[in-house]
Amino acid sequence: MNGLPSMSENFGEWYQQVILRAGLADYGPVKGTMIFKGYGYTLWKNVQKYLGEMIEKDGVEDVYFPMFIPQSYLSKEKEHVEGFAPEVAVVTHAGGEKLEEPLVIRPTSETIMYKTFANWIQSYRDLPLKINQWANVVRWEKRTTLFMRTSEFLWQEGHTAHATKESADADVFEALHRYDDFLRTYMAIPSIKGYKTSGEKFAGADYTTTLEVLLRSNKALQIGTSHQLGQNFAKAFDVKFVDENNQQQYAWQTSWGFSTRSLGGMIGVHGDDKGLQLPPRMAAVQIVIIPIFKTPEGAAKIKDMADKLIEKGKSVGIRMQADWSENTAGWKFNEWELRGVPLRIEIGERELAEEKLKVVRRVDGSSVVLQYANDIHKQLQELLDESQAMLFRRAEEFLNEHTRQVNSEAELVQALDEGMGFVVFFFNDDKKQADILQEKYKITPRVIPLATENEIGKDIFTGKEGKLTYFAKAY
RNA sequence: CGGGGAGUAGUUCAGUUGGCUAGAACGCUACUUUUGGGAAGUAGAGGUCGCAGGUUCGAGUCCUGUUUCCCCGACCA
Numbered sequence: 001m002n003g004l005p006s007m008s009e010n011f012g013e014w015y016q017q018v019i020l021r022a023g024l025a026d027y028g029p030v031k032g033t034m035i036f037k038g039y040g041y042t043l044w045k046n047v048q049k050y051l052g053e054m055i056e057k058d059g060v061e062d063v064y065f066p067m068f069i070p071q072s073y074l075s076k077e078k079e080h081v082e083g084f085a086p087e088v089a090v091v092t093h094a095g096g097e098k099l100e101e102p103l104v105i106r107p108t109s110e111t112i113m114y115k116t117f118a119n120w121i122q123s124y125r126d127l128p129l130k131i132n133q134w135a136n137v138v139r140w141e142k143r144t145t146l147f148m149r150t151s152e153f154l155w156q157e158g159h160t161a162h163a164t165k166e167s168a169d170a171d172v173f174e175a176l177h178r179y180d181d182f183l184r185t186y187m188a189i190p191s192i193k194g195y196k197t198s199g200e201k202f203a204g205a206d207y208t209t210t211l212e213v214l215l216r217s218n219k220a221l222q223i224g225t226s227h228q229l230g231q232n233f234a235k236a237f238d239v240k241f242v243d244e245n246n247q248q249q250y251a252w253q254t255s256w257g258f259s260t261r262s263l264g265g266m267i268g269v270h271g272d273d274k275g276l277q278l279p280p281r282m283a284a285v286q287i288v289i290i291p292i293f294k295t296p297e298g299a300a301k302i303k304d305m306a307d308k309l310i311e312k313g314k315s316v317g318i319r320m321q322a323d324w325s326e327n328t329a330g331w332k333f334n335e336w337e338l339r340g341v342p343l344r345i346e347i348g349e350r351e352l353a354e355e356k357l358k359v360v361r362r363v364d365g366s367s368v369v370l371q372y373a374n375d376i377h378k379q380l381q382e383l384l385d386e387s388q389a390m391l392f393r394r395a396e397e398f399l400n401e402h403t404r405q406v407n408s409e410a411e412l413v414q415a416l417d418e419g420m421g422f423v424v425f426f427f428n429d430d431k432k433q434a435d436i437l438q439e440k441y442k443i444t445p446r447v448i449p450l451a452t453e454n455e456i457g458k459d460i461f462t463g464k465e466g467k468l469t470y471f472a473k474a475y
Numbered sequence: 476c477g478g479g480g481a482g483u484a485g486u487u488c489a490g491u492u493g494g495c496u497a498g499a500a501c502g503c504u505a506c507u508u509u510u511g512g513g514a515a516g517u518a519g520a521g522g523u524c525g526c527a528g529g530u531u532c533g534a535g536u537c538c539u540g541u542u543u544c545c546c547c548g549a550c551c552a
Binding site: 003012013016027029030031032083084086087107108139141142143144149200202203208222225257259261290291292293294326327328329330331332333334335337346348349350358474 | 476487509510511512513514542543544545546548549550551552
């Protein structure tokens with residue numbers, strides 16, 4: 001074995017070690033900070049590329065706002081400041097002097113952006129306004145985990161302003177579905193889309209939507225969120241416009257974000273005891289070539305073949321590399337499995353002689369032998385696509401097998417005992433009852449799915465009207 | 476932020492009641508033999524013992540502070 005802790009027995013240890021050993025990241029010197037190494041940062045670059053393309057295609061313009069926010073800005077929206085005050089980092093000194101007004105390092109950019117929106121927006125003709133920025137934000141978390149919760153993290157935050165509530169609502173769901181599309185298509189992650197309960201919504205929002213994912217630790221992780229901010233911020237920051245009837249109106253606003261936490265989700269959803277498992281569309285290296293040779297002449301021939309494959313791969317958009325390190329073949333097999341590369345090609349004397357390639361899938365360890373031919377890359381691409389689909393299917397099965405609807409507290413207890421991750425029941429969105437459930441079973445309300453939004457049933461505790469709500473332990 | 480554990484070579488760790496020049500394994504470097512599931516030999520390099528202060532003739536070891544990581548809890552996008 002590779003010396004990794006077992007994922008099923010000790011997820012926390014496994015998670016940390018797989019990240020460090022696969023070379024995704026290191027710890028930074030300041031509490032809760034992390035260093036993205038090349039192998040890990042490439043994953044984020046792929047998020048920026050693919051999700052970025054989707055956002056731009058929907059007519060959202062990329063911008064960049066400063067990271068320093070005057071403290072007074074943050075205080076303007078009451079719920080917002082109460083929500084974020086405990087976790088902001090504040091700059092009090094700069095240039096060797098104490099600052100007149102302390103500067104908050106952005107925990108999110110609503111306040112600084114909307115102060116500016118007030119100037120940008122005058123007429124209904126200026127709406128809708130849709131912007132996005134890729135940035136780092138800082139939230140001083142008490143308990144941190146690589147990728148999933150770090151003091152400083154990277155994300156994109158989209159912000160839009162609209163003339164009507166309906167237009168803003170539509171944008172909230174457009175963003176949510178875009179995230180879902182990205183998660184499915186690129187990260188091979190199935191999620192539960194829906195609303196946050198009132199106790200879990202964004203500070204300052206009318207309502208918050210979310211995508212909840214189930215990790216293999218059986219804990220839920222929120223990946224991506226989209227908020228209807230109503231006119232709350234517009235009123236606080238005076239974002240007003242004149243409508244068609246020459247009436248002053250407050251704008252309706254939304255914000256939505258997707259962060260490096262998603263990479264933690266990807267690791268936690270697809271990994272196994274052998275290590276990481278990267279979906280082909282996200283992987284920095286999609287195919288690794290392991291040469292196996294006995295003589296320098298053999299090595300040279302294999303190198304010719306490998307170079308050609310890699311070169312051609314580059315031209316058709318398959319990310320390949322060969323491992324010519326002096327480690328033994330067995331060592332390399334284990335190493336690249338730990339690093340999560342979707343496909344491995346073994347080229348030895350046998351393959352050379354028969355003009356074949358042995359291709360091994362990371363997803364299930366199975367192998368196929370391909371005849372070396374002109375359309376070899378097409379076949380490789382098909383294998384990559386297959387792996388991508390298989391990962392999604394596997395994750396979906398896991399999600400289904402670990403989700404159960406219950407109709408009483410006894411059933412709930414039983415479901416948790418039997419290893420369910422999500423327990424689903426009619427719930428009245430009562431804060432007190434949620435607190436009791438957290439106290440007794442460590443579960444919190446994660447999401448009210450869009451899919452069953454209109455089903456009304458009796459809350460299994462109070463008998464009041466409630467909606468189907470997913471509960472789970474949160475990561 | 477509360478409770479617990481830890482920080483000594485790149486990594487994992489040993490280091491006894493304070494005592495001589497701080498150790499091992501793996502990894503790393505060079506050479507040789509190897510390469511189809513984590514190879515072997517020989518030689519070598521590598522340490523301000525997390526950081527700061529204190530006690531002492533003498534501190535990896537004792538004391539104080541501080542910082543980082545892990546686990547549990549509280550808080551939370």
